[in-house]
Amino acid sequence: MERFCTGDASAFEALFKRHSGAVRGYLWRLVRDTSLADDLTQTAFLSVTRARGRFIQGNRFKPWLYAIATNAARDVLRRRREQPTETGEVLTGDDARVEASEPDKGLEAQVRKALLQLPDAQREAIELHRFGGLSFAEIAEGAGVTESAVKVRAHRGYERLRELLKGVWQP
Amino acid sequence: MIDCPHLTESLSDPLSPDATKHVEGCAICRRARAAFKRAEDSQPPVAQLDKISDLVRRELEQHPKVWPWWVEALAVAAVNALMAGVMLLSMKWNTVQHDSPVLRWAVVVDLVLLVLGGAVVAFAPGARAARWATVALAAFAVVGTLAGASGLTAVPFAKSYSCALIELGASALPLGVAVWLATRMAREASRVVSYGLASGAAALLALHLHCPNGSLEHLVAFHLVPWGLLIGIGLLARAAVPTKSYAP
Secondary structure (H helix, E strand, O other), X not given: OHHHHOOOHHHHHHHHHHHHHHHHHHHHHHHOOHHHHHHXXXXXXXXXXXXXXXOOOOOOHHHHHHHHHXXXXXXXXXXXXXXXXXXXXXXXXXXXXXXXXXXXXXHHHHHHHHHHOOOHHXXXXXXXXXXXXXXXXXXXXXXXXXXXXXXXXXXHHHHHHXXXXXXXXXX | OOOOOOHHHHHOOXXXXXXXXXXXXXXXXXXXXXXXXXHHHOOXXXXXXXHHHHHHHHHHHHOOOXXXXXXXXXXXXXXXXXXXXXXXXXXXXXXXXXXXXXXXXXXXXXXXXXXXXXXXXXXXXXXXXXXXXXXXXXXXXXXXXXXXXXXXXXXXXHHOOHHHHHHHHHHHHHHHHHHHHHHHOOOOHHHHHHHHHHHHHHHHHHHHHHOOOOOHHHHHHHXXXXXXXXXXXXXXXXXHOOOOOOOO
């Protein structure tokens, strides 16, 4: 990262190669829209490039990158004010809830839909921890909050998931 | 039904020893956990990451050097200080507003700290606690201004609104510069509050030492309320301009 901060393109290549796939996967899980996830991946890495002067030397790069990706996704989702689905179609929260209780869908799909219905902060904590492979401490470092705050968000997210899955019938 | 009182713990990761034991014996939790794992393993369709890489590389070639964050912070602090300096020198000195010299100077020091420090912490990476400290400084300025007010009125209340116009007008440039530079980092309310307070503090500092009106209603309505209004304007302005970088 130090070399990248001085404009070294090869250092960027290495960082991009190491993290781009995982970041895109994380963003895709957040927005469930392939082209939007690609746009956000581009935005995240452009942000890294433009704001590398804001990176504190000695800090870890991965939490910083994921914080940027999260901020970008949050901004887009905030503007949309609705929850996108896997196919890119936009569902309102209520529509999504109705679908989540339909009995003919697989439990895995219900879990995904339930994840989409979580408040942003709770979903980000779970996605970053479970799917992004970041520790709670790393998530906290990127988000600028305490580790215990992130743990509380994740716990509340799991509680909400439990409530959302309550209505799902699985024979 | 997918319902178990231990489902919250069963979905968490890593599992506690108790939760592990429970999951082993609970079909519902095992099923839910497996579904969660499958959802976790699902992958997006393959992307054209090369295109993104090329685009970012071009950006890097066009801008091989980048300013450290403190350059932007100092630029905002300098604009604030410049505005405060111009106003202090261009207005007539007047201390009729104050009853207590101690509080007068305490508020001056407080506002100078806000003018400079507020801008710096607003732009510093992290520094969330320091940003909230600017709110504490602002609270002290409000209390100090009101507690030290003389109550003397040089101009009738209805005709003393010019202070609000001066404050809002003089803060427009510092606030505009701060909002523009803040597009290079993620939008965060606490940052807007910090640089909004800092921008307003520059004009407030000048009014504090030059306004001949010490009545509480004047100070509240035409000194302090506009300061709060500036934060609202800052939040709206920042929300309206597109973000160039989402760095924290």
